[in-house]
Amino acid sequence: MTLKLGVIGTGAIGQEHIRRCNNVLQGAKVVAVSDINVDGARAALQRLNIEAEVYQDGHQVIQSPEVDAILVTSWDPTHEEFTLAAIAAGKPVFCEKPLAMSAEGCRHVVEAEIKHGKRLVQVGFMRPYDSGYRALKKVITDGEIGEPLMLHCAHRNPTVPENYTTDMAITNTVIHELDVLRWLTNDDYKSVQVVFPRVTSKSHAKLKDPQIVLFETQKGVRIDVEIFVNCAYGYDIQCEVVGETGIAKLPEPSSVQLRKDAKLSNTILVDWKDRFIDAYDVELQAFINDVKAGQLTGPSAWDGFAASVAADACLKAQNSGAIEPVEMPPRPDFYNH
Ligand code: NAD
Structure with a gap:
């Protein structure tokens, strides 16, 4: 049986997902868009x-x-409404990140899904499907570097449009780290502080760039995330885990090493679509397979909620300059299966 998909939002990632569902993946076809x-x-x-x-x-x-x-690939502020409508219609829904604009919005989705009685929502956090992050997680869970103590991470984009503002560094960008680092360390956040270095001349009036987001987790791990979205040189995702007996680093995307003109070089990607292209394929194929099997297993509405709880605390920390607590309620039993 071919799963018939409806896609809401045909911008950059909407078109990418339509292309992959129809031309790359197995078992699904886009039949409607808006x-x-x-x-x-x-x-x-x-x-x-x-x-x-x-x-x-x-x-x-x-x-x-x-x-x-349904695939929801429209602008961030529309995600909650369309995801809630899909749940009300009893249809499985893959919603691009963020699940909603705030933890409160995500909670509405969690509550609606629990009321429905069966998981219907997968959030578009694709990094847990990336082969590099999976290899990094295996090193940690196999105990190869002992317990993680510190993480040094960076999220760098070459440039962003004028409508990208200081808060979006959290809600649109750091949200990926908020999900993948929880997954990677099997931990939750306890507190967060945001520090603003000197602003790059390549930014604009409504964006303080770069930013450093400092977390403490429940287990006492310290995480620093540099978020620098006008870094000029490329789209570059870094993650280094310092453990008790060693250090594990996210692999770089493969590229041919060049010796030329008295220089040794590797290409750095510039487009996010290319950096995680395989991970997007794997996450959407998993969604299609899981819908057909009748049980979703990917990043859940609860994961979307957890990331947004931390994002809300980051936003508060951006404004206060203080160390803000991340108050995460216990996971409902519904999401333990
Ligand atoms: P985009 O601006 O290129 O596309 C968004 C599209 O949504 C636009 O075509 C816009 O007209 C449409 N839209 C807005 N409101 C709508 C509505 N009410 N109904 C139907 N369509 C509507 O943006 P994008 O880069 O494609 O991002 C779309 C979403 O995907 C965002 O939420 C973004 O956070 C997310 N995203 C996720 C990743 C990822 O790595 N997982 C990467 C890029 C974007």
Whole structure:
């Protein structure tokens, strides 16, 4: 049986996911899309050479009897509404990160899902599907470096648009680290502080860039995350785990090493779409397979909530300059299976 997908939001990642569902992955097909820019949606389908129904409104996609499951790839502030509507319609939904704009919004999704009685939501945190992060986690869980004590991480983009503001460094970008570092260390955050170094001349008035986010976890691990979204040189994700007996580092994406013109060099990627291209394939194939098998296993609404609880504390810390607590309620039994 081919799983029939409806995609809400046909921007950059929406188009990427439509392409991969129809041309790369097995067992699913996009049959309906919507975007507030309807002409843009039609043009995207034409470019991708894909035939699908185009709706004016995401809710029409969710309600369509032709659609079995939903992908939400529209702007961040629309995620909660469409995910809640998919749950109300009883349809599985893959929602790009963030699940909602605040922990409160994520809690609405968690509550609706628990009320429904069965997992319907997977959040688009793809890093746990990345082969590099998986290899790094295996080193940790195999005990090869002892217990983790410190993590040094960096998230660098070459540049961001003018509408990217200081808070978005947390809600749109650090949110990935907030999820993957919990998963990597099997730990939760206890407190957070945000420090602002000298601002790069490549930023703009509404964005303080770079930022350093400092966490303490429940187990006492210290994590520093540098977030630098106008770094100019490339899209670069770094993660180094300092353990009791050794240090483990996220592998670099493979690239040919060049000896040329008296220089030794490797290429650094510049586009996020390329950096995690395989991980996106694996996460969406897992969603398709899990929907067909009747049981979702990927990053859950609870994971989306946990990341947002920490993100809310980061936002508070950005404004206060103080060390802010991260207050995470206990995980409901519903998410333990
Ligand atoms: P984008 O701006 O290129 O595309 C977003 C699209 O959503 C636009 O075409 C816009 O017209 C449409 N849209 C907005 N409101 C809508 C609505 N109410 N109904 C239907 N369509 C609507 O942005 P993008 O880079 O594609 O990002 C989309 C989402 O995916 C964001 O939430 C972003 O955080 C997430 N994202 C995740 C990753 C990842 O690594 N997992 C990477 C990129 C983007």
